[in-house]
Amino acid sequence: MRSSKQRYTWPLCLVLGVAGAGGAGCSAKDSNDARSGGDEPSADAGLASTLLNAKDVPIDGVTKEMARSFAVGDGRFDLPFREADGLGPLYIRAACSACHDGGGRGPGLVQKMTLVDADGTTPSADQSLLAFGHTLRPLLTAGATTPIAPPPGARVKVTTRLGPPVLGRGYIEAVADSEIERVAAEQQARTDGIHGRINRVTFTSEANTDKSFHAHAKGETNLIGRFGVKGRIATIDDFTADAFQGDMGMTSPMRPVELPNPDGLQDDKRPGVDVPLEYVNDISLYLRLIAIPKRADLDEVGRAAFDTALCSTCHVPSMKTRADYPIALLAGIDAPIYTDLLLHDMGPALADGIADGNAGPADWKTAPLIGLRFEKTFLHDGRAHTIEDAILLHDGEARVSLDRFRALSPADGSALVRFVNAL
Template structure:
């Protein structure tokens, strides 16, 4: 993984390191930024409006800050995929670690007169954990899968559990499936990543200086702006892919977690999302992935060792693999699945026992997803 320096903008402090992991080799060149086929005229208009908002950097006058990470969704979801921007989480390792009164997310940039960012306290019991973004395409399909299908996956007896949130709903979004719907995720992204408040998230996050507002008094974005961004994500097409032979993927058990397909509900308000086979390659369950991937952060229903099965749909578009981009190739990603206590250990052992040709067939399959 390479470290590059982010470009410094006028009102921003000195450049901070950002993750710039090498993209995995693209075997199919295609755009990821296309709407679902069969949208109505009205849906297409919303898609396009949301698309423009997804790319536009927010300005101070629109309520950016007072503390923020990046100005545009695309800073961390370039081409609707992953990176180059990242989120740095602050992790307390042990009971002597100092409390984190301003939350556990590094918010390095400032506007609206703020002069003290939120950074990880320098302390031997404090660490940092990087999170790269999942892609945002095909997320409308993920949202459209009925709860019962996810619950059925957990009953197969092959491991994994439903990310049941405190209010009883099933978490689907975020690396630890902490959020149930796209609208809520977008509201959280606006507040947490950009310092933009909204009717559902009306309070600025606390900061060291106690600044309660920014250059735009009161709530910064409307419910409708959130809905447009969520609709853009919701209506993004599944990236096209070449059909390749997935036999080895199924045989050794990658497909038990990376379930090739689930059926969406038949009563979804968007016709194009209704009753389709969503080839997302995830069971949408939480799995204990062992010491190696554990970050010690509890989120939603997930423990510090659990992760949502990463949807492999469009994985060829991603820069860096696994939640923190530690793997640059599919081979490295598979290796990262194995460590003390990981539910994937047996499958990785089967992968290691494969002959060279079968290994190559599996990699070729995954690289084309």
């Protein structure tokens, strides 16, 4: 998202100029208006560093029409919805960008709760007291009076999920199923404890009637979950509809029903479905088109240390995409996403106690290492404030990798951190 017009307009202009697709030449200095004429961008150091700092811009080579769709979707991603638009009756934040600012992590977040045993960490066998699920929904509109909150008197552990970065997600959607299955099978054969698993999920939204991307029917099973911190959703449109409904209380044709709430309200101030399918699809196309931020020349010593420490076993540098992915720029390529899209048990300290499909209470999907230099917090709840802290909090299946990281020479260790920070 772009919270100001200026921040939005100029990187788009630069990228289009460089890709030669925009036809709207614009200089780095006069960058506030995409339509202003001016010098062709020159490959000078200023421009190079501007491009390196560009985030939340479309992938290189998009057509003018795609760039326009990108801008429309970006606008809807940023738009704070109001009560009259159908926000609520319960919600967490009013705009996608509140939790994915500039396509990055947070600042908005979702809190989850689990009933736990007397030790304060073991999830209780019976979670039925959480009649409305594990997600806290604190904000109220449209006559609602009761938020979804921890039941009074219950022993509850509350955990946090910051909105994760959404950069480069089109690449992730495009990765071929066979590629993920291949990596999972390779890991099963390992003897060092690294054995990621696929989260096989069911498509629970109504089918998307715009078939250009969306071939899945409601109830279709066995899809590969690749979105969400536990890989619980298979496609970007399904995630968008889910986020509209769950985080914002905005229903759409794919998720037409308000989630159950303690007041028993079935609708909000806007009768019926709150946003048209177009909104879901515009935002989804925007997300599919966001580039992986440009990477400078990567540190070769760091890259080698990344392999030595087995980081690349889970943070797989590159995965092949489907040849028939509808965005041709993303079809049949090596997607440099630095994730295997698999679930890994990361040990008790990171565990939130919540199971989701095949994902167990300590499982997390390998975080894509994309654009980390723009972030100030790391891991699902942002508990790490540096890349090094994030690495040191790896445990469980990643224990072997942590041990190897610790065994690196100080020079190799810093090179590794520099490498990750540049991804």
